[in-house]
Amino acid sequence: MSGSTIAMAGLSHRTAPIELRERVHVDADSVREVVPGLLEASSVEECVVLSTCNRTEFYIHSADPASAQAAAIEVIARRGGMDTQQVEPHVYRSRGYESVAHLFRVAAGLDSLVVGEAEILGQVGDAYELGLSLPNTVGPVLHRLFQSARAVGGVVRSETRLGHGAASIPSAAVQLAIKVFGSLEGKTAMVLGAGDMGVITLRCLLAEGVSQILVGNRTVERARETVAQIGGVAVSMEGFWDELSHVDILVTSTASTHPVVDRSSLSRARQDTGSPLLVLDIALPRDVEPEAGALPGVFLYNIDDLQKVVGEAEEARRAEVSPAERLVTDHATRFWRWYRSRAVAPVIRGLRAHGEAIRLEELERLFADLDAPSELDRERIEQATRRLLNKLLHPSTVAVRRAAIDPNAVEFLDSLRAELGLDGPPQVPEGERGGSHGLAASSRSAAGPEEARGERTNEARG
Amino acid sequence: MILVLHLIALALYLTAWVLQLRGFRQGKALGELEVTAVGAGLGVHAAGILLYALAYRSLPLVGIGPASSSLAFAIGLFVFAASVRSDVRSAGLFLLPPMLLLLGEAILMGIEPAGRQIAFRGPWFVLHVSTVFVGYAGLAAASAASIMYVLQFRTLKRKEFGSVFRFFPALPALDRLNKIGLAVGFPALTIGLIAGWSWTLTFGRGLALEDPGTILGIVTWGAYLVAIVARMRPGPRGERAAVVSVIAFVVTFAAFLALRITAGETGFFL
Structure with missing residues (x-):
């Protein structure tokens, strides 16, 4: 426990191609195999593995973070079918506050491929829960770290609009549908063509409450294949126009080189319909005549329009990055204060024990000199000396607590420990003690926040 | 004290509107703070009205100041109802300005009874004015919803995905607010006009067609009757209903301005 710190090693979409990320990915079963090995083979005290399609990161609490990180990177290399030298350019590591x-x-x-996406918060929670399910894997430090991380994720999403707006073409389609229809409960959607994007869009619409799905294609067999994937009813091209009269959302993604939905046919198909029709033409070249968008009750959007919705949302999200970063820094600083203050708890205990020993020694001497003091007098003297000790120690305790978050006070804490005769190396986290893995005190203050920072490489700089 | 309470209510409504404007500018959904501001404003405003009723032993329905305050309060009830439902919360962007103007006018003109109280008393009169105010408030909500509907509809058709797209509610939510505004406002106005006519009969007079208040009431009633008929026609309803509601609002507002300018001393109604 002495000199332990929090460390991290991993790779992500910023540093590694998808092929490597896929190979390295550690699923739940693999975590159950890998983590006990790490705990046994190195100085790792606690470990949580966060592995998603965009990142694989090992969060560690260890007395020897360098070797713990090396062990984690070895696991990454092994899973990637590479040696550690080959994987090194793709990994990053950090310690302490970083x-x-x-x-x-x-x-x-904030580090996601799509900034502000919400899925990662659940994945962080899953990684922590998985760690909890393994024996001796999550201790008090990583427990608090991951609980705090979940809280920060929630705070950022509730206090900023980082996660708002459409982040992809299908989510832009959903956003438009909600603006046109309010709720999508009970609505009917039809996809024309069986392209991947059309199917993904339909899945998103289904998730928002669309109740009926129709799949139209030139060949009914292909439509049936799509239906087998996502459910619904296959429709032939002949039946397409009849069905269109009662559809609310039409998604077109055929490979046709000319428009398959023209204004006049659409007008005829919808002539007896009072409800609006949302047409999402995500095919290239377009499937729907642009003039069809001028029909009453028809809202027509092509792939560029949907991209525009995504672009507007991205712009709004970018404006939220700074406030979100500030929230993250505030919470990380708060966590770091807690972490470092627990490292000086033994010093405070030592200080109090030292004072208490002196008090008792002096009391013994005093009572020996006094001529048979009464029980009441003894109690009064006891209380007075206890109060005196508390008052004398209060400023020192405050000073030690302050020193815990002052990077320049390491020497002070060291000498205090020596004076108090506390055994073992100082309890200040190793990563904050300068040396090869920490930043010098002078550079720490410039890097802000004022607390010490560990080293960080590769992605962590990006 | 009545004035102080009105000033506090004005400040709270103004806060709610500033939150609306900020939300619109940033394309942000409105939080609970806006609902709290409107709710607190209404509470303080209600206390002001109650204090007025206790002090003068009559509801604040007569005189520009008291009547403006009451009408602002009636609109405030719709703003609060819209704020509680998060899907139409941003309707306050359009409903709060008339409230602020009315309350500001009430404060400037003085919230105290006009010298005509003795004539303006009795249950028919109270029923007439209070239902007319509820009617106007409902029609104001319907108008705000229809204006927002038209803007959101145009935005969706023109594929402009800026603040209007992000901040304004979905089309069906606005259509629903328009419908509720009309469903409450039109019958209330109808009852109010009938009650007003009955009230004039108690003085042995007929319908006072030369009275600007009567003219405005009839014009408003007619304009919104057309809006209701437009809603009931078959076919795609949303845009048509919204456009006709906007026209009804423009007609009513133009009539109000014209009457206020031309009626002179007799244009005391508001």
Whole structure:
């Protein structure tokens, strides 16, 4: 436990191609195999593995973070079918405050491929829960770290609009549908063509409450294949126009080189319909004549329009990055204060024990000199000396607590420990003690927040 | 004290509107703070009205100041109802300005009874004015919803995905607010006009067609009757209903301005 710190090693979409990320991915079963090995083979005290399609990161609490990180990177290399030298350009590592801030940024969605996406917060929670289910894997430090990370993710999403707006073409389609229809409960959607994007869009619409799905294609067999994937009813091209009269959302994604939905046919199909029709033409070249968008009750959007919705949302999200970063820094700083203050608890206990020993020694001498003091006098003297000791120690306790979050006070704490005769190396986290893995005190203050920072490489800089 | 309470209510409504404007500018959904501001404003406003009723032993229905305050309160009830439902919360963007103007006018003109109280008393009169105010408030909500509907509809058709797209409610939510505004406002106005006519009969007079208040009431009633008929026609309803509601609002507002300018001393109604 002495000199332990929080450390992290891993790779992500920022540093590794998808092929490598896929190979390295550690699923729940693999975590159950890998983590006990790490705990046995190195100085790892606690470990949580966060592995998604975009990142695989090992969060560690260890007295020897360098070897713990090396062990984690070895696991990554082994899973990637590479040696550690080959995987080195793709990995990053950090220690101390940087690891905390990194995890909080990840949980907030600030490090995601699509900034602000919400899925990562659930994945952080899953990684923690998985760690909890393994024996001796999550201790008090990583427990608090991951609980805090989940809280930060929630705070960022509730206090900023980082996660708002459409982040992809299908989610833009859903956003438009909600603006046109309010709720999608009970609505009917039809996809024309069986392209991947059309199917993904339909899945998103289904998730929002669309109740009936129709799949139209030139060949009914192909439509049936799609139906087998997502459910619904296959429709032939002949039946397409009849069905169109009662459809609310039409998604077109055929490979046709000319428009398959023209204004006049659409007008005829919808002539007796009072409800609006949302047409999402995500095919290239377009499937729907642009003039069809001028029909009453028809809202027509092509792939560029949907991209525009995504672009507007991205712009709004970008404006929220700074406030989100500030929240992350605030919470990371708060966590770091807690973490460092627990490291000086033995010093405070030692200080109090030292004072108490002196008090008792002096009391013994005093009572020996006094001529048979009464029980009442003894009690009064006891209380007075206890009060005196508390008052004398209060400023020192405050000073030690302050020193815990002051990077320049390491020497002070060391000498205090020596004076108090506390055994073993100082309890200040190793990553914050300078040396090869920490930043010098002078550079720490410039890097802000004022607390010490560990080293960080590769992605962590990006 | 009545004035102080009205000033506090004005400040709270203004806060709610500033939150609406900020939400619109940033394309942000409105939080609970806006609902709290409107709710607190209404509470303080209600206390002001109650204090007025206790002090003067009559509801604040007569005189520009008291009547403006009451009408602002009636609109405030719709704003609060819309704020509680998160899907139409941003309707306050359009409903709060008339409230602020009315309350500001009430404060400037003085919230105290006009010298005509003795004539303006009795249950028929109270029924007439209070239902007319509820009617106007309902029609204001319907108008705000229809204006927002038209803007959101145009945005969706023109594929402009800016603040209007993000901040304004979905089309069906606005259509529903328009419908509720009309469903409450039109019958209330109808009852109010009938009660007003009955009230004039108690003085042995017929319908006072030369009275600007009567003219405005009839014009408003007619304009919104057309809006209701437009809603009931078959076919795609939303846009048509919204456009006709906007026209009804423009007609009513134009009539109000024209009457206020031309009626002179007799244009005391508001």
